[in-house]
Amino acid sequence: MAWQALDESIGMVALSDQYVAATGLPKSQRFPWDQKKGIYLLTAYHNVHCIKIVRQSLVEFSRGLPQTWLFDHVTHCLDGLLQTIQCEADDTPRYTTLDESPVSGNGQMRNCRSWDKMERWAIENSACYRFVHPTHGDYPRVNRYRFCPEGSPYIESVRKYLADNLEVEEFEPESWISPMIPNR
Numbered sequence: 001m002a003w004q005a006l007d008e009s010i011g012m013v014a015l016s017d018q019y020v021a022a023t024g025l026p027k028s029q030r031f032p033w034d035q036k037k038g039i040y041l042l043t044a045y046h047n048v049h050c051i052k053i054v055r056q057s058l059v060e061f062s063r064g065l066p067q068t069w070l071f072d073h074v075t076h077c078l079d080g081l082l083q084t085i086q087c088e089a090d091d092t093p094r095y096t097t098l099d100e101s102p103v104s105g106n107g108q109m110r111n112c113r114s115w116d117k118m119e120r121w122a123i124e125n126s127a128c129y130r131f132v133h134p135t136h137g138d139y140p141r142v143n144r145y146r147f148c149p150e151g152s153p154y155i156e157s158v159r160k161y162l163a164d165n166l167e168v169e170e171f172e173p174e175s176w177i178s179p180m181i182p183n184r
Helices: 017-023 043-062 071-088 115-124 141-145 155-164
Strands: 012-016 034-041
Touching (some): 034 043, 043 071
Antiparallel strands (some): 012 034
């Protein structure tokens, strides 16, 4: 899978307070289109966000380019990735090659959870969110929650918000935002 095809925005979900209470999650930031829901980011998608940031930082460093991401954000991501590795404690034995400089696990079969199943659940519980790159200046937070997937019960709320708030830009460059519903 290509790096750019991994969309960490999908992992931003809106969960009902009832679901949150039943699963023991702490209360979270309110979802702008339904105040009885909180906004949560699935760990796997946070990890995608982080590994993309670490990769971008390494590529920029190797090419002598200025760093896009703040050092504190990169180290936050590395800490989060380490916590996930320790939490999951994957004990799959990885074979090592017989080469002079051995590598481990190349082509080895693994028993993985279904990414597709998780992604379907995330889309069903979508917070209509799209990541906005920090280099694009001041972008009102609520505007990040206007990219609902097809069939979302919040599309009309978003359209009403857009109609009532003239400060929302009509055009946003495709290079930094991928709407799930077209702008009107």
